[in-house]
Every structure is written in structure tokens, then in C-alpha cells.
Amino acid sequence: MSGIYGIYRFDAAPVDIRCLEKMKAAMAYYGPHGGGSKIVDAVGMGHLLLEINPEDRFESQPVSGERGPVVSAARLDNRAALLDAFDVSSADAPHLSDGHLVSLAFDRWGQEISSHLEGDWALAAWDQRERLLLLARDACGTANLYYYMGDGFVAFASSLKALLALPGVVKEPDLLRLAEVLVSWQHDAELTAYKSFRRLLWAHAMTVGPHGRTRIWRHWSPEGRDMLSFRRDEGYAEAFLEHYTRAVQSGLRTQKPVAAELSGGRDSGSVVVLAAPLLAAQGRSLTAYTSVPCLPPVGANERQQGNEWEMAQATAAMAGTNVRHVSIDAANFGVIRGIEYLLDLHDGPSHAACNQYWLQAMMEAITRDGAGVILSGQMGNATVSWSGNGSALLALLQGHPSVALRLFLHAEPNLFLTLKRQVLKPIVKPSLYALRRFKTPPSKCWRDYSALNPHMAVELGLDGRMRAAGHDATFIFSPLEDGRGLFFRPDFGVGYGIGTEMSAWHSISTVDPTSNLSLIEFLLRVPDDQFCQSGQRSLLIKRAFRNILPEPILSGTRKGIQAADVGHRVMRELPAFRECLNSLDSLPEAREMLDMPLMHRCLEDLVAKVDLASTGRAAMILLRGMGVGMFLRRLADARN
Known part of the structure; x- marks a missing residue:
């Protein structure tokens, strides 16, 4: 993905071009195919270009629109709809970049632009008439956008490196953020490892005006959808497969070689089996990469797969003869070097430190093989393979009585389990969980799995923060809590931006069809009983991909773990x-x-x-x- 950067001075003085050049140099790897910059009024903006899709060769940013200059890092899934909205002819469409479409969208919709963009994007736009800088980020957090409020200015960039390169900034650790990493609590997601350097939350927009006045709001939420009502259960599976196929197709606009991360599960597997035939129809291949252990995978328990190769191989074989399957054992990659690799590209630690060595090995292999796009299924747990909440009482509380009735009648395989799971569990367990949280300090739980110094936790008031946020340090959730809602809470995680930073480091673009907004909007309207029936979970993908994915993968319950060795x-x-x-x-x-x-x-x-x-x-x-x-x-x- 391309990158953006810029500065807005509150005193209306011109931006120092030397500051923009420092920002550009710090994140130069975002732009292997060039870029541009522009200073208008008190705003300076820059763009670094990574050409992936055919229209990208016509990209020239920042774009000077009617309202003012706009800069964006964008791969738009609703490109066709925007071309129609702006009456772009079929002759002109191939020469119009996604960045130019974003500028046209800002001219028409101004601060409401975020509601009209689908895909992976981050943008900055200067409204010359209103004297407001708009920053915004896509609904699922694939594109990154950081900002720093300095003395008399605000700076923004796709990479934290650009902000850290500014002269005079103070670089101090944000101890709260580091503590949250150590206890694997993805709260306060706007925080970075550096104090005062912030991440714009995904699905949010922000305006900055004179004197630094700011307004931040959420532009997309999963709440408030009317449920679909099809006559047949098969209708949901058919419609899901159609939406999913379009989502995968949208991510394959590139003419560059395509790679895919492939585990032994349903998420990445479903992406691969849909992408392979689409590429085969164009006479193209797909290379799928699977992480495998090179040493005994003793870190996997009986409910986990420590080596996913056989399951992934079955998926690759079923996907088509145009799939080349590659194993990555990371035998020559060190664990310490993997942690350093993440610190190099992300400028901060991650709770998933154990995964970095094999991710580095995979990314270097993909780069060496010349891929331009990596397909992933990172958001699949919340979307395509969503297991369902499975609670009739929760559905009733959410205002869906007919769904609640169907869950009560059909979610469980027998009367005993219906009474246990649909009556006793939702009535008794929430009270027991609440009592446990009241009596047990969070620190008593997280000290079993965290290297955080207890004295620092007390200094930060971490237990109080966890209680105030309703966090359960055992990670056991109430049956009356909407589990999928946690996946879509921007303040509860950094989104999928680390993967984007990793691919940008290697001049590649990551595309996750499972985070396609149109697909998500469809799935949010599918009633919960379509995911849970007769004791089975994730039923929608199992029905839709019958005879498309191998049966052991569709029915499998063991979770893959890539760092078992x-x-x-x-x-x-x-x-x-x-x-x-x-x-x-x-x-x-x-x-x-x-x-x-x-x-x-x-x-x-x-x-x-x-x-x-x-x-x-x-x-x-x-x-x-x-x-x-x-x-x-x-x-x-x-x-x-």
C-alpha cells in the first residue's frame, strides 16, 4: 500500500519543506515508484507511491480538488460505484486512479466522505474554505494513520517513523501502552509505544482547525442492521458465496503475481479456493505459503494443530492445479531477530512476539518470489467463519424475537443441551462471572501470563483501568455479550495495520477479502441461527463451501498454532x-x-x-x- 504524510500549522505560516523532506525520507520504503508533495496555505502534504493495480501508474498526488488538496493511500473496493457516481466514461475510467476518485469524493461529500468509501484507505484533505484538516481511516483498520499534536502544529503519516523524524519531538515511552502489550490487553488502541504519538482509530475521522481544535467521530459501526429473511437456509449460503467471491475478485485487480498466506483453517483456505479459479481463468497462478515447524511442535495442545501442512496441502490441492504450495520452516530465522524485525518496521513491541520469526521468513520468501499482492484471511473469525453467538436470550435482548425462537428450537442437538445452554447458562453464568470479577483483582489473573512488573501496574492503576473497562483478565466472556462486537471495537485493538506495515516494508500490498465492507455488511444482517444449528458452529461457511473446501477443514475444531516449536x-x-x-x-x-x-x-x-x-x-x-x-x-x- 502507498503511504501519506503531512503537516498543518495552526499559525497559518507556510510549512517548512525541510520538515516534509525528513518525513518522506523516514518512510521512503512506502514509495518505490515515486511520489509527490505540495504546500498549500498552512498545509503540506506528501504521497509515496506503490504501484499495484493498473490504474496506479496514473496516480499523481496530492490531488488539487475544488475544496482543496487531498492525499490518500487507497485501494477502493467500490471503485465501479464511484465511477458511476461521478459519470466517468468507460474510456476515461482506466486512466483514473483511486487517489483521484478519493479527491472527487471529498469535493462532493466533504467531511462525510468516509461513508462513501469502501476498501483499504487512509486520507488527509484540506478544506480551504472551512480551514479544516480532515484525517480519516477505513472501517476495518487495514490502512494506518498516525498523528502528533505538537506546539502549534499537527503532523500525520502512514508510518510512525515519519513523525519520529520531525525535529524537536520528544521521544518517551508510553508506559501504559507497553503495559497493555505485556498483559495482552488491546485497550486504548489510539496509544503507540511513544508518548504523545497517536494512532487514529480505525473507522474514525478527525478534523483539526485553527488553534488545534479537534473533533473525532466514528464513521462506521456494526450496530443497527435489519436482519435478512430468506425462505430457505440455502439462500443465505448462496448469497454469502456470491458476496465472498466478489470480495475476492475485487482484491485481484492487480496484474502482478499474487501470493496468499495459507493455514490449515477455514479463513485463509476459503480465500485461496475462491482466488485460484479466478486467477486460472486469466491464465495466472497463485503461490500459497504455509508456516511449518522445523523443530518438535510441543507448544500445541490436543485442541491445537502444531503443524498445519497436511490440512493446508489438502486445501491447495482442492483449489486448483494453478496453486503452487510452499512451506516456510524459518529454519534460518532467529526468534530474537524476529522481535527486532518487528521493532524495525512497527516502532513498538507487539503481544504476538512469538510469531515474528516465521512472519519475517514468509515475507522474505514472498518478496524473493516477486509477488505484488498477498491475500490473507485475517478478519475471518469475525466475518466469513463467524461461529455465531448462539444465545436465544441474547438475540431476544438485541430485539430479534424470531431469531431467538429459532435458536431456542434449533441451536442445540437435544432438549438437555437446550435447557443447559439456552436457559441455565445465560441466566447463571453472567452473575458468576460478575462475582468473580468483583472478588478477584485482575492482577491475580494476568500475573500468570505477563512479564509486567507488579509495582509498575500499581503505579499505572492498571487493575482499576481494567475494572472500569469491564475487562476480564481470564478472557472468558459472558454468554450475554455479543462476541462479534468485540472484533469491531476500534478502541479494543490496533486493527490489522501491523500486517500492512509489514507488507509495506517489503514493497508489497496485503489484501484481506474477509474484511471487504460490502461482505461484512451482508454478514451483519444474517440472523444468528444461520451460524448455529444442531450444536454446530460456523455453519454458514460450512454450508457455502461444501465440496469447495476439504471436509476435514470444514468440520475441524482444532486451532492452528504457527509457533508451536x-x-x-x-x-x-x-x-x-x-x-x-x-x-x-x-x-x-x-x-x-x-x-x-x-x-x-x-x-x-x-x-x-x-x-x-x-x-x-x-x-x-x-x-x-x-x-x-x-x-x-x-x-x-x-x-x-
């Missing part, structure tokens, strides 16, 4: 791990933030025996802690 990998790097921990021991900031003795014990537990328990603690405590510690070490080294 990480315990053995840590042992292979034991001297480097001990050296890293000893280095963090000598860093005051790390000792204040981290429970260093606990991290040492986790490493020594692996030395004693690499098994399920020690591997799990290493992934959750040791590696997350090292990610935070290595970030703090970088800050300390930069100051010195």
Missing part, C-alpha cells in the same frame, strides 16, 4: 537469550517495567524441559517481555 527455537539461541536478559538487567527502565526475575525463570524452565507449559510461558511472558525490554533498550541507546 518456539520453545525449542529459544533453546537453539540460548546464549543470545541469556545475553539479552543480562543486558536488560542492567537497564533501569527495563527493571522498572518488567519482572526480570520471572523472565529469567521462564528461560530456565525451558532449559530444564521444553514442553507445553514451558513453551507457553516463554511465548506469553519471556518473548513479550523481551519485545518491550528491547524497545526500551533502543530508546536508551538513542538518548546516549
Whole structure:
């Protein structure tokens, strides 16, 4: 995906071109195919171009529209509808870039533009008449947009690096954000690892006016949909397959080689089996990459798959003869280097530190093979393979009595389970969960899986913050809570922007058809009883993909885990791990933030025996802690 950057000065003075050049240089990897910049009034904007789709070669940004200049990083799924809305002729359409369409949309709809764009996009637009800067981000958070409110100015960029490159900015760690990473609590998602550097929440827009006056609002929400009502259950599956196929097709506008991440599950698998025949019809191939262990996958329990190759291979074979299937064992990639890789591209640690080595290996393989687009199914759990809430009482409380009745009658396989799951469970369990949360401090739970120093947690008031937010540190949710709603809470996660940053690092574009907004809008209107019947969950995708995906994948219940051999990998790097921990021991900031003795014990537990328990603690405590510690070490080294 392309990148954007810019500055707005509140005093109406022209932007210093040298500042824009510093921002551009810091995120230059976003623009292997050039870019442009423009200064208008007190606003400077820049664009870095990654050509992926055919129209991209006509991209020239910033675009000077009737309201003012606009800059965007956009891959639009509703391109055809916008071309019709603006009466663009069929002769002119192939030469009109998505960025130009965004400018036309801003001219027509102004601050309401976000409601008219579908796809992966982030934009900045200057309304010269209103003297307002508009920043906005897509509904699912695929495109990134960061901002920094400085003394007399606001700066924005697709990459945090551009903001950190500004002269005079203070680079201090945001301890609350680091603590939330350590306890795997994806709250306060606007925070970054740096204090005062913010992330615009996905599905949000923001205006900044004179004197820095700001207004932030949510432009898209999953709430308030009327349910569909088809005569036959098969009608839902047929319509779903049609919507899903269009979503995949929309992501295949590129003429560049296409790759796909392929696990042994339904999400990425369904993307691959739909994309392969579409590409085959054009005489094109698809290369699918699957992460596999190179050491014993002892980190997977009996409900998990530590090696997904066989399941993924079955999907690849069923998808078509134009699929080339590649295994990635990351044998030559280190766990510590994987954490450094994430810090390099994201400028902050992640709660998924154990996954970075194989992601780096996969991305380097995809880059080496020359792909321009990577297909993924990252949002599939909330969309295409949604399991359903399965609660008649919840459906009733949500105002859907007919759905509630059908769930009560058909969600469970027998009367006993109906009484247990539809009557007793939703009545008794919420009260028990509430009582447990009242009596048990969150810290008593998260200390089992976090390297956070308890003294720092007290200083930050973390337990109080968790209680105020209603967070259950055991990650067990009430049967009367809409589970899918959590996936669509912009304040509850950073979205899927890290994957976009990773692909931008390699000059590739990630496309996730499972986050297609038109597809999501359809799925939000499908009644819950279409996902839950006779004790089965995720029933919609199982019906729609019967004879399209292998039956063991459709009916499978074991979850794939790509880093199941990480315990053995840590042992292979034991001297480097001990050296890293000893280095963090000598860093005051790390000792204040981290429970260093606990991290040492986790490493020594692996030395004693690499098994399920020690591997799990290493992934959750040791590696997350090292990610935070290595970030703090970088800050300390930069100051010195």
C-alpha cells in the first residue's frame, strides 16, 4: 500500500519543506515508484507511491480538488460505484486512479466522505474554505494513520517513523501502552509505544482547525442492521458465496503475481479456493505459503494443530492445479531477530512476539518470489467463519424475537443441551462471572501470563483501568455479550495495520477479502441461527463451501498454532537469550517495567524441559517481555 504524510500549522505560516523532506525520507520504503508533495496555505502534504493495480501508474498526488488538496493511500473496493457516481466514461475510467476518485469524493461529500468509501484507505484533505484538516481511516483498520499534536502544529503519516523524524519531538515511552502489550490487553488502541504519538482509530475521522481544535467521530459501526429473511437456509449460503467471491475478485485487480498466506483453517483456505479459479481463468497462478515447524511442535495442545501442512496441502490441492504450495520452516530465522524485525518496521513491541520469526521468513520468501499482492484471511473469525453467538436470550435482548425462537428450537442437538445452554447458562453464568470479577483483582489473573512488573501496574492503576473497562483478565466472556462486537471495537485493538506495515516494508500490498465492507455488511444482517444449528458452529461457511473446501477443514475444531516449536527455537539461541536478559538487567527502565526475575525463570524452565507449559510461558511472558525490554533498550541507546 502507498503511504501519506503531512503537516498543518495552526499559525497559518507556510510549512517548512525541510520538515516534509525528513518525513518522506523516514518512510521512503512506502514509495518505490515515486511520489509527490505540495504546500498549500498552512498545509503540506506528501504521497509515496506503490504501484499495484493498473490504474496506479496514473496516480499523481496530492490531488488539487475544488475544496482543496487531498492525499490518500487507497485501494477502493467500490471503485465501479464511484465511477458511476461521478459519470466517468468507460474510456476515461482506466486512466483514473483511486487517489483521484478519493479527491472527487471529498469535493462532493466533504467531511462525510468516509461513508462513501469502501476498501483499504487512509486520507488527509484540506478544506480551504472551512480551514479544516480532515484525517480519516477505513472501517476495518487495514490502512494506518498516525498523528502528533505538537506546539502549534499537527503532523500525520502512514508510518510512525515519519513523525519520529520531525525535529524537536520528544521521544518517551508510553508506559501504559507497553503495559497493555505485556498483559495482552488491546485497550486504548489510539496509544503507540511513544508518548504523545497517536494512532487514529480505525473507522474514525478527525478534523483539526485553527488553534488545534479537534473533533473525532466514528464513521462506521456494526450496530443497527435489519436482519435478512430468506425462505430457505440455502439462500443465505448462496448469497454469502456470491458476496465472498466478489470480495475476492475485487482484491485481484492487480496484474502482478499474487501470493496468499495459507493455514490449515477455514479463513485463509476459503480465500485461496475462491482466488485460484479466478486467477486460472486469466491464465495466472497463485503461490500459497504455509508456516511449518522445523523443530518438535510441543507448544500445541490436543485442541491445537502444531503443524498445519497436511490440512493446508489438502486445501491447495482442492483449489486448483494453478496453486503452487510452499512451506516456510524459518529454519534460518532467529526468534530474537524476529522481535527486532518487528521493532524495525512497527516502532513498538507487539503481544504476538512469538510469531515474528516465521512472519519475517514468509515475507522474505514472498518478496524473493516477486509477488505484488498477498491475500490473507485475517478478519475471518469475525466475518466469513463467524461461529455465531448462539444465545436465544441474547438475540431476544438485541430485539430479534424470531431469531431467538429459532435458536431456542434449533441451536442445540437435544432438549438437555437446550435447557443447559439456552436457559441455565445465560441466566447463571453472567452473575458468576460478575462475582468473580468483583472478588478477584485482575492482577491475580494476568500475573500468570505477563512479564509486567507488579509495582509498575500499581503505579499505572492498571487493575482499576481494567475494572472500569469491564475487562476480564481470564478472557472468558459472558454468554450475554455479543462476541462479534468485540472484533469491531476500534478502541479494543490496533486493527490489522501491523500486517500492512509489514507488507509495506517489503514493497508489497496485503489484501484481506474477509474484511471487504460490502461482505461484512451482508454478514451483519444474517440472523444468528444461520451460524448455529444442531450444536454446530460456523455453519454458514460450512454450508457455502461444501465440496469447495476439504471436509476435514470444514468440520475441524482444532486451532492452528504457527509457533508451536518456539520453545525449542529459544533453546537453539540460548546464549543470545541469556545475553539479552543480562543486558536488560542492567537497564533501569527495563527493571522498572518488567519482572526480570520471572523472565529469567521462564528461560530456565525451558532449559530444564521444553514442553507445553514451558513453551507457553516463554511465548506469553519471556518473548513479550523481551519485545518491550528491547524497545526500551533502543530508546536508551538513542538518548546516549
